[in-house]
Each structure stands twice: as structure tokens, then as C-alpha cells.
Amino acid sequence: MSGKNAFNRIEVRLAGEGGQGMILAGVILAEAAAIYDGKNIVQTQTYGPEARGGSSKAEVIISDGEIDYPEVINADFLVAMSQEACDKYASNLKKDGLLIVDSEKVRRVPLTNAIKLPITRMAVEATGKSITANVVSLGILVGLTNLVSREAIQKAIIARAPKGTEEVNQKALDRGLTAVEGLLSVKDKA
């Protein structure tokens, strides 16, 4: 992957508002990489004191080697689910980094080559629940990048899904994966 730097690190940032489940998405991505794909990971998070609202982000560093500094230095991948998240973190992306935004929540996108999809609306259409937008975003991220294997992300999502919500989460994942099936050129780049 060209996204790797000299330290063999891939840096992922998932950011949005508190309550959108972006920290959980980070945990699931980290579990997929660490438990099911056997990679080394460090997952960190930043959030405000509020239970809902405020800003919230998860970071996942994935590497085949040791990970010392645990936070993102320059992100390879950024998923922004709010305008504030996009404004705050887009400039930190690597030059060849990939930006994914929820196009109905992020109106001003600073990069011309960003992936813009109505992630929350896709979640509502697929599952009837806007809270599955975080899982849809994981589907998009994994579909575009091969950060972790599809088997790994699927197992990690199902393992984290509350009992009785497995099917809903599976639908959300599939919606994300199929939405980017045609965008192979991006995948090759990653």
C-alpha cells in the first residue's frame, strides 16, 4: 500500500459528532485488524464531556511492526461525518490520503477527489436506523481500501452487534460495501 510510511504505519481517523458511533466504528475496525487479521494496532479516542453532540473521533493505527506514537500524525484515511470534523481534520490528511464524507452533513469539502456519499441516508434506507451509519461508513472504508479483509470486518461487526441486531448490522455493512463496488480505481490507489 502506498499509504504506508517509513514506519509501516497506516493511520485512520473516524470523526463526527458524539452519538454517531464513530468511536465504536474505530473499535470495530481495530478489532477486525488485530483479532481477525492478526495485525498490530493501537486505537485511541478523543471526545468531549457531553453524552451526545460535541465532537468525537477515533483513531486507529495499523502496522505490521511496533507502534510507538499512538495517535495519528498525518492520516492516510479520514471519514468525516460532520462539517466540523471535516473542517478540523481534512488538512491533516497525507497528500495521497483518502477523504470520505457524509455528503448530506458535509457541504463544504476542501478536496476535489473526496468520496462523497449520503452515508446516513443510505443507513436509513438500508436498515431504517440512522445509528447504523457508522457501520455503513466502515463498509465504504473497507470496500475502498482493503485496510482489513471483508471477512475480518464482518466478524468484528457481528461480534460487537447487540443480540438481535446482527441482521441489521449485516445489511448496513453490505450497503456500504456495494456502494463503492464500482470505484475500483480508488481501491488500487490505496
Added chain:
Amino acid sequence: MAVTLMQGNEAVGWGALAAGCRFYAGYPITPSSEIAEMLSRELPKYGGKFIQMEDEIASLAACIGASVGGVKSMTATSGPGFSLMQEHIGYAAMTEVPCVIVSVQRLGPSTGQPTSPSQGDVMQARWGTHGDHPIIVLYPNSVPKAFGLTVTAFNLAEKYRTPVILLMDEVIAHMRERFEMPPFESLTVIDRMGTNVPPEWYKPYGDTIGDVPPMPSFGSGYRYHITGLFHDVMGYPTQRLDEINPLVERMQRKINNHLEDILLFEEEETDDANTVIIAYGVTSRSARHAMRLARNHRHNIGLLTLYTIWPFPEEAVMRIGRSARRVIVPEMNLGQLALEVERAVGKHKVVRVNRADGEMISPQMILQAIEGR
């Protein structure tokens, strides 16, 4: 156990269970709450007790009481609660009751910034309570270390009859890393020394068998007096200088004569280093990242990571000071342990790297110090 993704706070909880902790009293506070959450769920399964107390003063009081009753005990808190616990940390030190206090630091002073990291309580952990008291403070820098050093904290508390503080960074507390928890039975677990002398011969604060008196549990037939006042070997208050001085000296001696056992640190690439970074907690990871980058550019940089910050590993730091031309001390505070480093190696050799705004020190900040910019 299989590989799991574990949070630093959870690892502390498991470390406590592995070390034999069977009592937790606390008042939840960000960023330490996951420790209470985890132990409230797991302790009962191990036959232990979990109590949510009315505040942090009561929490540590309950831990001290449980420990006197023979049960290994722990509490966890953050800055504001740690401030309230200072009174009883002194009481535990004076009465020589083993206990473990976890403080996950947040940006202060006062309620500060609950979810932001800081290393601002380094001096408070050493000197927050009044009087010349002995204390041990351990400081993890990863999830596996959070587990391991919690076990060590209990072992040292029991072995030396002292409160032990596990000081943590918010980043380590909330970070998830791969961790394969070792089977509990594979770990070295130290229990306090009891006694088999007849109860009427027992001297609770005597020094006949060494600097750490045996400690039978309350309720086991050994009746003795415990007070925060200066006391004689039987535990009763005293104003006699020939009883006060030996107690002052023994309390210091029991720690200072065992530094080899207590001081934990790790040296990397220090042999040929003309610049050595001395760091602890999550900042040591920024330092190691910076060291690896600098080594790629042929800078001879070394790293001393401290896992025991109090007592201060003076000998190890002095040794670094003799071989290295320059010592860099990055801290997420305005310069606390740097004062000790300066004392040990000379102020002229020390370059401080500080920030106290709730953000981590980046490898770049340390690199700039290395390159003298």
C-alpha cells in the same frame, strides 16, 4: 487466553484481580471510570466486594479498612478525587497499611479538562500528602504494562506495607491495544507477611524481624492499635523522641534499602548516545518514535523510560548524565520530573519539552529539541 483488544483501564482491573485484589471502593470519575465499571462487574465473580462510596475521602478510608481486615484493596480516581485522597494516603503511609491507588490524570488544575490527557500530577503523587512519608509511584506506558504494573503495585504494597500509586495517562487509560492476558497462576503474586507469635507477644510496629513488620489481619486474634499519630512499637501514641526517630527512620529505610527491587526502568540505545531522552508514560512512546526517526538520520539518541518515578531512579539518571552530553525531558506538564533530572545530571545538560494544553507531545516536538531548534 486469546488475543483481545483491551483498554488500559480494563487492563488495570484485570491486573488487580490477578494480584488478588478483592475489595474496591471508589467514586467514578473520568477518565478512570472504566476501572470501576469493570471491577463492579468482575469482582463479585471472584468473591470480592465492590462499593461505590459517597466520595473519594471515604473511598480510600474504606480501602484502608478492608486492607487491615486482610483483603487486598484498591481505589481509582483522577485529579480532583486524587486531591481529596491525599489525607488518607498519608494515613496509609503512617499506619503502614498496604493499598493501591490508581490515578488517571486529566488536565488540571481543579476540574480542568475531564477528557484530556495531562501528566500534571507527578509532584502531587510524591508530595501531595504532608510530612516526610515514603511512597512508591509506578507509571505504565502501554496496555500490557498497565496490567503488569498493577500486579507489581500490589506486590510492592504488600511487601513493603505501603500505599502504592499507579499514575496513568488518559491516553493509556482509554487506548486499546492487542493483549494476551497471561494465566493468573503464571504470575508472581506476593502476599503480606503474617505472624505465628502468640498474640500477646505481637508488636505491630516492631523491627525485630526487619524493617517491615508482619501484619496479621484484624479479626484473626491479634488485637492492636492503629493511629495516624506517631506511635510506639505497640501502636500507641507517643511523644518520646527515642520512639519517634526510629519510626521516621524505619519508614524511610524500608523503601530506600530496597531500591533495586522497587526502581523499574528500561534503557534503549544509551551506550553510544550523546543525547538521551528521559520519559515516562505515553510521552515515552512519542520519545521512542522520535528516537527511531532520529537514528534513521544518524543522530545518536538513546532513551530511558521510567516505570517507577518515585522514588526517583537517581542512580540510573546520574549514570546517563555522566555518559550523555545532553538530556531531553519531555512532559505533558510545565516541567515536574525535569526538576529531579536537573538535580541528578546538572541543569545545564537538560532540555525540557513541555506542553500542558491537553494535547500529546508529538515526536516532532522532541525531534526539534534533538536538532536544537
